[in-house]
Amino acid sequence: MTVEHSAGVARLSGGIPEVWGKIPPRNKNFTGREELLRTLRRGITGQVTAVVPHALHGLGGVGKTQMAIEYAWRYRSDYDLVWWVPADQPILVRSSLAALAPRLGLPPATTTGTEEAANAVLDALRRGEPYARWLLIFDNADEPGDITGFVPHGPGHVLITSRNHRWEGVVDTVPVDVFSREESVQFLTKRVRRSITPADADRLAEELGDLPLALEQAGALQAETGMSVSEYLDLLRERTSQLLAQGKPSEYPASMTAAWALSVASLTERMPEAVELLRCCAFFSPEPIPRDVFSRSHPALGPRLSTLIEDPIRLARAIGELGRYALVRIDPTSRTIQVHRLVQALLRDELPEEERARKRTEVHALLVASAPEDPENVTNWDRYQQLVGHIGPSGVRENQDPKVREFALNVVRYLYASGDYSSARIMVNQLLDRWTEDEVQDDTSILSARWRLGIILRALGEYGAAYELNKQALADARHKNVDSEVTVRLINSLGADLRAHGDFRYALDHDTDSLKRHRELFTDGHLETIRAMNSLALDHGLNSRYLEARDLHEEVYLRLQDPKVGGAATTLNAWTGLARAVRLCGDYAEACDLGEDAYAYGVEQLGPDHPWTLRTGKDLSIAWRRIGDYDRSMELAEEVHARHVRLFGLNHPDTLAAAIALTNIQRAVGMLDAALELAEDTARRYPRVYGAEHPFNHGCQGNLAVLRRVCGACKAAREINEKALVGLENKLGRDHHYSLTVASNLASDLAALGEVEAACRLGRGTLRRIRAVLGESHPMTLACAANLSVDLRDAGEIEESGRLFEETMDAYARTLGLEHPDAVVAAERRHLDADFDPPPI
Template identity: 55%
Template sequence: MSVSQSHEASRAAERQPQVWGRVPQRNKNFTGREELLEKLHAGVTSKVTAVVPHALHGFGGVGKTHVAIEYAYRYRHEYDVVWWIPADQPMLVGSALAGLAPRLGLSSSVAGIEDTVEAVLDALRRGEPYSRWLLVFDNAENPEEINEVVPRGPGHVLITSRNQAWQGVVDTLSVDVFDRAESVEFLKRRVPRGITDEDADRLADHLGDLPLALEQAGALQAETGMSVEDYLRLLEDHTAQLLDANKAPDYPLSMTAAWSLSVSQLETKLPEAVELLRCCAFFGPEPIPRDVFGAMSEELMARSRLSGLLASPILLSKAIKELGRYALALIDSESRTIQVHRLVQALLRNEVPPEECKAFQNEVHLLLAAAAPGMPDATSRWPRYAELLPHVTPARLKLSRDPLVRKFAIDMVRYLFSSGDYETARELAGELIDEWRTSTGDDDPDVLSAQGHLGIVLRELGDHQAAFELNRATLARMREVLGTDHEETLRVTNIHGADFRTLGDFTTALEHDQESLRLHREVFGNDHVQTLRAVNNLAVDYMLVGDYARAFEFQQEAYIQHRRNPGSGRQEVLIAWNGLARIVRLRGDYFEACDVGEEAYEYGVQWLGPDHPWTLRTAKDLSIAKRRAGLIDEAFDLAQLTLEREERLFGRGHPDTLAAALCLANVLRTRGEVAEALELLRDTADRYPEVFPDDHPFKYGCDMNLALLLRVSGDVEGARRLDRKSLDGLDDRLGRSHHYSLTCAINLANDLAALGDSDAARRLGEDTLARLRLLLGENHPLTLAAGSNLIVDLRAAGAEEEADTLAADTFNRYREVLGDDHPDVRVAVQGERLDFDFDPPAL
């Protein structure tokens, strides 16, 4: 190699990744494994297998994770992104992947989990903005649980696992114990005061060359200065005890004995440190936030078995450091975390008597609950909940009957829901309900509260019927058990109103929510957050029944009060803000709706992330406003982006995806791309009955849009039949004097005119115009469109004078409302007919 080549190679080796995250500290005593690392590097970087993940397989304690860490550090100069993902719990995989999003320029750190994960995976697959990436999935036990979130793209994936099932899924390398030379080298490095080759060989032989056991032995000798002879004698004593007690049969005896000896020695030196270690064994295997051990109140401290240790910051710090010195825990000062190897955790739990296990478990439950920041709906609190999430399932939080702990468990469901991780929220809520029902009965207040949270999660996942039935049953039991004016009862009361809306019963929803608001104001007052949620829901009800004046009144109140109320979360602010933009549009103020909607959308992107469900709903409504205002290209770009994100996050059959598809089909038609619009809308119409009942107003609205495209495509009779059916359905559900029904009537009149039945078109047009003037006023764009179409019918019937009079009034109003350059105004003035379409609002 030339001097120039050597210099370039040196510079390359010094290169750092643009993104480096969550990778554990490098083991300064890492030894050997050279052949394994070289083989792994050759396989990972092979052009043939570049998109195939690689797995390091081996039993506990052989050092799979340390090999992966060393690989990440040793070859980091070859990557732009290196990201570490704890994978033993599916919910951790999503959180870790979502944490990568802002580093890829995709969203803020508070974006929802499920949506952000998909955005990250899409960026990795496309190699944008980085194509050279390395993702490490550590301790991924079951391939089927994470295979969907392992990206296949231009980068590399490394998996560590004890499960041999990975051998049939990815390229796998076996990680075994050290060879003897590696064991000797490791011990000589680990024991700085010196150990002979002969003693190291004897020690390695007794410990079976198991890396984790060697680490424990080396740490103990380094800390105590114990001779190898003394260590081996004590090790033999502990081995005999373990064999007599038949302890830890699932783990290597050498590891069990080495661990037992280290704990025994530390207990002599500082028993409080061992008590802390035993407590750590009942957390999850992921890093434990250091602050968890400093958050207890005096009241909880009185119930804590670690009260003496927790009450003394100096003793606590000393105990933590001793755990690190004895290699019984990994102490990361940068992230302020404590991590105990899962094998050590298992051994510790195995040696604790059953009655003590429950006490330690309760201790962990209290520590987690005390560390929770409260207000799980607040975006500023989400990072802390994300740190505690990995310990919820391993700590078996669901077993607790403590009110404080159960509240924390429910708050964790609320956090998952608010951040957009609906599937994990559903899974956790279901586990809590199943366990709590068994232990404390169906009518336990915590069971009922968890059911209420599950109900809203089910609705957001699109399972409307299940949500309706669960919320109806829960509300009935809450009213009987807790009382009508209980806080939890009122919360579910408010939730249940939306269930009527999703089933298409808008009138019952209005009546339900009027009573709900009365109760909320009576119990909480006018300015409470829960009252403002009820105000917002009532605004939606009035919108759906077509009373836009009342809807605007309540929606504006909800928005203003949420902005002023420090207890309102940013999601609640966005919901009210978007609702205000929507009702402004429905009242006919298209340009003002664009202004309000732009601000709301920017707020959602900034504080919830571009892929949060409510940010996407705001984007969809903004696209509609832009289309109505004549900003067709801007509307198209936003509608297309929104549908892509909805499909990626929720699939094609979710209500939000269907709404986004209708929005895009409508703007495609407006752009003249009729074939593309028809193809998209046919697929959407086929899916609508899977989500909404056949007689739901939204189903009729979707069919109305399809009829419009059929007519534009030449199937006029097919359009007439479908519009007639849709109008009959809307009349039955909503009455003729409803915005949706009158929009459909305009289109049906156009069908009749296209078929040559101008008299029927005129009669229907005259009735529709009269109703719209009463409902929306003479200056509403829909009223003016109905008038424009009637002018065409009048001229076709030879009623020129009547047509001229209506034209003079209608066109002047049209110009004042929308301007001369608006597409609808130009079409109307040219004497052509106007069509209108349907866009479903969020319920």
Template identity: 60%
Template sequence: MPPRNKNFTGRDGLLTRLRNGIVDQDTAAVVPHALHGLGGVGKTQMAIEYAHRFRENYDLVWWIPADQPGLVRATLAQLAPRLGVPGPTTTGIEDSSNAVLEALRRGDPYSRWLLIFDNADEPADLQEVMPQGPGHVLITSRNHTWESVVDTVAVDVFPRAESMEFFKKRMRRAISDEDADRLSEALGDLPLALEQAAALQTETGMLAREYLRLLEERTSRLLSEGRPTEYPHSMTAAWELSVAKLKEYLPEAMELLRTCAFFGPEPIPRAVFYPVKGPIRQGTTTLLADPIRLGKAIGRLGKYALVRIEAEANEHRTLQVHRLIQALLREELDPAVQEEIREEVHSLLIGAAPQDPADTANWPRYEALLPHIRPAKVEESTRSDVRDFALNVLTYLSASGNHQALDQHLEIFLERWTADSGERDLHVLRAQRIRGNLLRELGQFQAAFDVDKGTLATMRDELGEAHPDVLILLNGIGADLRAQGEFGEAREHDEDSVRLHRQVLGEQDLLTFRAINNLALDLALMSEYQRSRDLLKEALTRAQAEGQALNRVTLLNLWTGLGRAVRQCGDYQEACDVGTEALGYGREYFDADHPRILLAQKELAIALMRAGDREEALELAEDTHARYMRVYGLDSPWTLAAATCLANALRANGQPEKAFDLARDTARRYPGVYGPDHPYNHGCASNVALLYRVLGQPKEARELNEKALKGVESKLSRGHHYALSIAVNLASDYAALDDLDQACALGLDTYRRLTELLGENHPTTLAAAANLSVDLIRAGETEEGQRLSSATMERYHRTLGEEHPDTIVAGEGRHLDWDFDPPPV
């Protein structure tokens, strides 16, 4: 909350009316209330006073600047730590703000809350972020359309008595009723104009009659010049008087104020005003180079009530200029001077921005600068350094997960830059690359691929094959191909990408490690598990040797990927060991809801389940799925993968009914994310089929598995691990239906293919062999079946051990089931 205004005056009737309207609402749902009125009448100050006056009625009050709708979610997300939900540094702004809205709706942990949306424009802008639940919402706006949407309290200029009371409270010396009345009359009782007048008289010692004489001269001139009617003449005249005195006493403070007019109306970080490179007017350069003079200028602006100076909770000071004063300052300048100052603001923004926008430690600084990007018209600049800064802002928005603001800024930057510089401009291409990443994060895989493919072709034409920008984009293309189910094409693409990365950047570059991680994913998706394992083991060893020089997220990705590859090779206990180490490393540096932590946790849950630690696996899978649900929502590909893991863990722990419901719901959602023909859809369908058989419906299981096997074969091949895993289950379906001929034929073919693909000791091969031995014995091939059973049990004892659940099931002559867990793309 902004601090309480010690000079707040009057408005008791309006505040009482507002309070009665809020507390008398009949419904448990939120009924927003709005303070509506013209600029300068004190709507914001009333909202601040309401929050402080009635603070004992609330456990939580949160202030949200709402003039830029795309930034509202960022402010909501900052509330997350107070509500015990994931913050924006771990889950991204959009997901974090959704978690905040849900916590407010539930009233957990606070049911008595107040949210204030200051200076909202269109009601539609806040539709998706207006909280529901037991709390209260207060809006301030100049837009009269709110009157037809919410309960509105109109705020007008002061009644004369309150104007006079304000002067007596605000001015440090005594003022007569007559002078207070004359001043109020001349200033139209407009609170902002009264504040300007009182500040100027207090600081300069000017008498009321002198101020009135000068004000009359200014007002007459303004009226004769026909100044725009959207600004009250009294306000304009009062402002010009303050400016005239400021120029007289400290002219450089006036130049600083003009600079502030080209920022946004939200708080400007004090840290912006330091010597920087780039176009800066000479007077500003001199002022910024003298901290004593600069401090004096800022102090004088505050004393004249032209700037509000505040210290935030973290002790970082900010300057804030009323939007009406900003508009008046800009209006008095020639277009050429406006452009000159705007260039200066761009230089100051660049100087205040940290170098690495993906580093979470730098996000608060970017968040503070973000409200000033649009007002400063950053998109209009053709300077290379300004556009680099704009791209860093986009990278910050992407890394923090603020998809709404990212989409809005991307659209603006791309439209203007393309119009000014053409589609082949490097900054345009870099923004298009970020757009492709955004589309992929939103699950729009085909659209992402189309954008990335077109951007890559142009980048190659403009920059050549080996340019770093081209190499960065190559990784995105590989992800697009995997998301489309084109695993073989993705592997070929990423093999070329790794070769180029090594050739251009070397083995130890961050981008090279990322490319290797992507290639390892491709190899595993093509059943080349051992090669994936070897590649990741080598990369992780080199990455760990780099220590702090390597990005921790990349290191955790490699570590988690290695654990997955070890598991896919069939070494379950080793996979648990590697996965535990990876998760432990990640927890040292990241929040429990960080996406990389959740991925590491899910992979460890799968490894534990495969190793036979089923209860621990279920506990971990339930926690992971719950976190994914809260952070990403129900239909995210990441949540669906976690749901698949949980369903498998439920089945392994003897809860097939719950597993079936979750698996079937998940399988229904998968085509909406990946499209109808993706191998993951068929793999998840096979999980549902497996549960049909477990629940005593083998016919439904067979039909669904036959369809799933055909789908995987058409996309990959019959010799792919996914297809062979489904075939293991389908053979069990045939056996359950007493079709032993088909069961034995399919089982024998699958066993031979798995032996060739994964080796005779791989757990999938052992499951196929154990099932086949049972079916052979039932079909009358007793000798062959017993011989295969004996050899299989020997390998089970040697690889998984006598106490492993799979060893026990095989030894009892029961069929083993093989479920599917989709890896990340």
């Protein structure tokens, strides 16, 4: 690293940091601000720092962002990581942080989802791993509350730019005023060079109030046209007088408005279509606009703009002209153009409302034309990420055109598919709030948005809210006789809500009808029909109809082998469902084979932290436990649980399922204290997510009861199991796998308490029922029979006990093998414990 000196300030020069992300190009005309930079440097090394305007200058254009850019470039050698975060929209903050994940050795948002990736980035920055010398720059953060949750307090530095003085009460601030006169003169002589004298620069700065943005545009105009300062000042005064006479809003300095108007007028004479392009850009967000947005024409575009877009050579020239006149910032690396928000406001302000509406319509058409068709395809996510920041500022939600509304919902689909559930929820709620206000409501778009919101709520674990929303939406769709495709999608979605609500039998009937409707409306090979089939397969499994579930999951999986149908996540979902159904049928070895292949596919295609990969890993750990491979089961269960906690928190349904899988293997290997502690914590959390009467909650209580008995608290175990059995029978009936599992364990509780005859009575009834539900040779049936043989022996029923024991051991030899842990326990005439693992709904 070398140190250069200029104007008394040490300037650091050297290589770009190892991670250098999204920093705008350095302003070659940056001037002055040396004392401010010194103050900023001193302050930022100790705490979060905000660059805010001076109290007398609350407008844009004073150079806050340019200060931040210069700081990043000047002191880059002091950092290993520098990252720029657009902060005027919370959606952009989260996605920008998520984009940093791969640079930190973390799974990208394309595999984990935006929200999880952003959280992982913040955690890594707080820990200083792998980089302790980092700088985050949050540009144009308005309200402190919008980003405080995204500010990592760790070993690195945070810099914030804002127009909002409220930051002064939150963090250390560095007020930024307009240029000093000396800085203004220095800037203009550098910008215009040989054609302006210091005296003329002083005169010009006086008229423009030393506002950096106005000086930049005035200097650019003179550099491009060769206009003399005197001529420029005459025109400026004339324009200013006109503006003041017209009563222009005082929100902007009249001199700034006049300077901007002169630049636009000059460019209009030189290349009018460039000004047309600029006016279009005024209705995008102030964030960078992808250059490719202007690569496709659209019937909704005006003739001048349409002709320009259809001529790539002239389009390139127009963009270049806008850059030379300092009306846009061009970043050739990211292939974006950006217009200062103050310039955008001035451009919009000069247009009558009818013209503004036309420009907004043009912007919407460009956004629609540039969006890929499939927002759930990972290869399209980068483009959608570039577009998402322009949805709100451009007023997309105000547009009633069905194509524009479809585009808006596709952005919601992208946010959901990428895992940014919070942003997806915010955006779809904003769409619904606006759309339901329209005098002429588009019921199809509104119901589609409500359907999307229901899916998002389920992904967030808010099952009750999703259920109520979808139930009402479906009732409205049927009442209004809206588009049948929307109706059948809502029908299928409501089936998931019924499962989440614990109404397994009702969900089975509901989804049987749903699949029939899908087949009538779509083809059998249509993705929507396949999803309806998958829903019905889940219903069969939740109703202990495992053979039917296996057959239907297999059909779903085979249909998805067509590369034109579904994607990697959809395929993995089906693959995991098939492996799970095979395991529940008792075919543990085959389930392991399927699960190992599926997990390898998920890690390779989606990454180890993708939600579906994690679900597959959890199921594989269960299959390994069932087959008796405890070492691999424990290793994977611990890993999957840790990833769930890190990515989703402790209360997410998938985290709770992973916790149950971990407690079960911990119990199997004798880690009783750890298993009991985690099982108690999980049992406390389950009712908050599913409700106290959900079958999963009772199943979780059954697992806790097993641990209580194994740890010696047999009476407590009995009380828990009796209550769980009542709850399961009320919800599912006695002839259900979950109910029979708890009943089998309750018989073991009774035996442990010395109530052998009661244990035999319960064991006989449970064995009879479980044979009818699962079959004679299912591992759960064999465990129940083995336990009953022990209880019969202790009750003095020696002949019956011996016959049942021999039959059971013969069945073990034919199925799992006598070396399997269950067979070993049965051979030793000890009780086997049955446990519960909740499947996804």
